Amino acid sequence: MDHELWPSGGLRVLVIDNNSSYLSVMEELLIKCSYKVTTYKNVREAMSFIYGNQRIVDLIICDAFFPTEDSLLILKEVTSKFDIPTVIMSSNGDTRTVMKYITNGASDFLIKPLRIEELKNIWQHVFRKQIGAEHRNYNDAQHVDQLSYRTMGITKVTATLDSEIRENNGTVTDIRDLKKSRLSWTMQLHRQFIAAVNFLGVDKAVPKKILEVMKVKHLTREQVASHLQKYRLHLIRNSTQTLHKDDTPSSSSHPSPNESSILRTQLNSSADSLYIDRDGCMEITDYSLPRDDLSSGSNCMLGERNNYSPEGFQDFRWDPADKQGSETTYLWNFEAE
DNA sequence: TTAGCAATAT
DNA sequence: CATATTGCTA
Secondary structure, three states, X not given: OOOOOOOXXXXXXXXXXXXXXXXXXXXXXXXXXXXXXXXXXXXXXXXXXXXXXXHHOOEEEEEOOOOOOHHHHHHHHHHHHOOOOEEEEEOXXXXXXXXXXXHOOOOEEEEOOOOHHHHHOXXXXXXXXXXXXXXXXXXXXXXXXXXXXXXXXXXXXXXXXXXXXXXXXXXXXXXXHHEOOOEOOOHXXXXXXXXXXXXXXXXXXXXXXXXXXXXXXXXXXXXXXXXXXXXXXXXXXXXXXXXXXXXXXXXXXXXXOOHHHHHHHHHXXXXXXXXXXXXXXXXXXXXXXXXXXXXXXXXXXXXXOOOOOOOOOOOOEOOOOOHHHOOOOEOOOOOOO
């Protein structure tokens, strides 16, 4: 299962991690980056594989896990004997640890969880090492050409990666690369959420069912629940606004004891007719996307928290609050009217 | 077992 | 700030 000879093609990456599920995630991601992947759960087997196949390993990615510092051993061994660039990954990124590995020859140190973005670029370590070697010796043009040819192939692939990997026909099917540490509810993902909710009917939409309808891999019930919770909050808040307008001109009471439950029922009664259209899709057509987006709607995901929107896109916002009359995007005003 | 909610944590 | 987690009730 672990052993599988590499076909020709992309760079050949050996991944070592004691966590099998993470190992398979890594494998999947790396394959998407068109690397050839071999995985091992333990250092010893990996080492013997390297010894036996020295020539066909271009890059090693090794978790810093093992308490016995096996990862450090493999690092030293591999860098001194085979000169294979080695990337260490760990969920712990404290400076001391990083230093330890870098000073011992690691080409890079990546913090888990890894995103595909980071993996797309690891080929550069192979390239660097090769360049370095060539500098020391003399030109082996052929080798360089071969190498750059390969890396060119990879970059070509990665150019379209953003749009190809995360979505299928503009539909999010997996959230693993939508999250760094927490999930980012992007427009698209949110749309799907809304679609699911509307499909089920606002009053029948519960986390579990929403989850089923959405069909997004690795999305958890809790995440949906959390989102749903906030979603409802906004629905309520919005409806209070509209209701206050024409409901009671000479109002009397204010948000009191069980006000919210009342509002909620009112909401539900009107909701079905409001949000669902004949084919089960909502007519939410007016979440105003930033015009510049939509077409380039591939980089519309993830990023650091709330900062930055490098001329591209931003995540949606829940609140219509026109803070500073900004370009803030919010897509819950399908209340329209 | 899950939903829903509020408070709280990250 | 947005999202996650927790503790509690139903």
